[in-house]
Amino acid sequence: MGVSRGGFSSRMGFILAAAGSAVGLGNIWGFPTQTASNGGAAFVLVYLVLAFCLAYPAFMAELLIGRYGQANAVTSLQKMSRNLWQKRFAFLVGFGGIVCAALILSFYGIIAGWMMSYAIEPLAKMLSLDGLAQWVVTQGTLRNLLFTAVFMFLTIFIISRGVEQGIEKWSKRLMPMLIVLLVSLIVYVTTLEGADQGLKAYLQPDFSRVFDADLLISALGQAFFSLSLGTSVMIIYGSYIAKKENLVTLGAQVTVIDVSIAFLAGLLIIPAMYVAQAQGVAIFAEDGSLISGSGLVFTVLPALFQGMESVGLVVAFAFFVLMSIAALTSSISMLEGPVSYAVERHNVERKKATIAAGIIIFIISVAIVLNIEFLLDFIAILATQYGQPIIAMLCCVFVGWIWHRSEVLKEIQQGNDAVEHSLFWKIWPWYTKFVCPVAIAAVFIHSIL
Numbered sequence: 001m002g003v004s005r006g007g008f009s010s011r012m013g014f015i016l017a018a019a020g021s022a023v024g025l026g027n028i029w030g031f032p033t034q035t036a037s038n039g040g041a042a043f044v045l046v047y048l049v050l051a052f053c054l055a056y057p058a059f060m061a062e063l064l065i066g067r068y069g070q071a072n073a074v075t076s077l078q079k080m081s082r083n084l085w086q087k088r089f090a091f092l093v094g095f096g097g098i099v100c101a102a103l104i105l106s107f108y109g110i111i112a113g114w115m116m117s118y119a120i121e122p123l124a125k126m127l128s129l130d131g132l133a134q135w136v137v138t139q140g141t142l143r144n145l146l147f148t149a150v151f152m153f154l155t156i157f158i159i160s161r162g163v164e165q166g167i168e169k170w171s172k173r174l175m176p177m178l179i180v181l182l183v184s185l186i187v188y189v190t191t192l193e194g195a196d197q198g199l200k201a202y203l204q205p206d207f208s209r210v211f212d213a214d215l216l217i218s219a220l221g222q223a224f225f226s227l228s229l230g231t232s233v234m235i236i237y238g239s240y241i242a243k244k245e246n247l248v249t250l251g252a253q254v255t256v257i258d259v260s261i262a263f264l265a266g267l268l269i270i271p272a273m274y275v276a277q278a279q280g281v282a283i284f285a286e287d288g289s290l291i292s293g294s295g296l297v298f299t300v301l302p303a304l305f306q307g308m309e310s311v312g313l314v315v316a317f318a319f320f321v322l323m324s325i326a327a328l329t330s331s332i333s334m335l336e337g338p339v340s341y342a343v344e345r346h347n348v349e350r351k352k353a354t355i356a357a358g359i360i361i362f363i364i365s366v367a368i369v370l371n372i373e374f375l376l377d378f379i380a381i382l383a384t385q386y387g388q389p390i391i392a393m394l395c396c397v398f399v400g401w402i403w404h405r406s407e408v409l410k411e412i413q414q415g416n417d418a419v420e421h422s423l424f425w426k427i428w429p430w431y432t433k434f435v436c437p438v439a440i441a442a443v444f445i446h447s448i449l
């Protein structure tokens with residue numbers, strides 16, 4: 001050890017970096033796709049409840065563990081362990097999170113590669129390179145490998161530069177632009193024919209579907225994926241926050257930003273689906289199911305942009321560039337997990353650790369690209385629907401049952417003297433101890449039964 005650790009230089013830097021990790025393909029690709037395939041507004045409702053009632057408390061647990069430990073996930077968890085068994089358990093949970101982050105990055109990079117290729121298409125069209133424009137949006141092994149490689153290279157490049165110059169600087173510049181573009185597109189889409197039907201599907205829940213086991217488990221996975229939980233990421237980001245900062249509000253701000261952007265993305269994509277359908281693009285099969293599955297966003301959005309005529313090319317370019325960037329601020333957080341572990345636990349030089357981790361993850365991506373039909377879904381479900389909620393639940397168990405209550409309270413109080421009078425102080429410690437683990441376990445049991 002003894003390696004000097006970086007840290008966020010300002011509060012805004014943390015909010016943007018953590019929100020940068022949280023906001024990504026999960027919000028703009030995952031959430032609308034899940035909403036569309038899981039009963040629209042019913043899914044939105046369950047998602048919102050789970051995000052605030054389970055994901056936010058678990059998010060706070062991870063941030064507190066990190067800030068207390070001031071180290072990578074495994075070391076932080078081990079700092080609060082008092083005997084050998086607890087230390088082993090801490091290793092399992094911390095390392096499990098790191099593996100989970102690596103698995104997620106291996107398929108995330110492929111989808112981010114699609115975003116990049118869709119950003120090149122309008123550019124190629126503007127330059128009248130029609131062959132290229134066609135090639136970049138056609139599913140193919142070579143295209144997938146190429147764009148995944150470029151995306152992984154960018155991720156490695158930023159992470160090798162460290163926290164402040166890398167993660168913080170980029171998140172700060174690019175997040176606000178994404179929000180402005182999203183809101184402008186929503187305003188535009190609501191003026192089109194078919195949008196009101198989409199708004200209805202998005203906002204009027206069918207309450208009979210709310211306890212559907214598939215819907216519940218998908219919403220749980222989506223909520224944890226969106227806040228980057230169970231992956232060691234938020235433990236590490238927590239470890240880079242100064243002790244003088246008020247974690248309770250910071251965590252709440254990041255959650256609200258994340259959930260709002262997912263909600264906004266749904267407000268764009270779901271009405272855009274119906275607009276595209278009204279324009280003759282095939283979105284739904286005869287039985288009402290989606291034709292495009294995980295390709296939904298890549299069918300609906302290009303159709304929308306095409307309707308804008310020449311402006312559409314510029315908007316398409318801007319949108320997919322910003323999406324690629326949103327993906328990048330998430331992917332860098334995933335790579336930071338394994339890297340900080342290798343640097344702090346095994347004294348590996350940061351650059352070397354980044355390149356080695358990046359290459360290992362890329363090799364998994366190659367395996368997925370070569371067997372995309374099967375492996376993509378398999379790894380995505382394994383890591384996001386099972387891995388993330390289970391590891392996040394174990395972090396709650398750690399905070400509730402292993403960490404000393406007085407220490408937990410002391411850490412919450414750092415940077416927030418008034419917290420003792422707040423609802424958070426009164427409720428959160430026992431809520432994390434009892435309600436979170438039981439509720440997460442209950443969703444799993446319900447889905448198995």
Ligand code: PFF
Binds near residue numbers: 023225331333
């Ligand atoms: N939260 C990111 C998104 O919604 O796109 C995905 C993600 C980032 C998952 C970091 C896991 C992670 F560790």
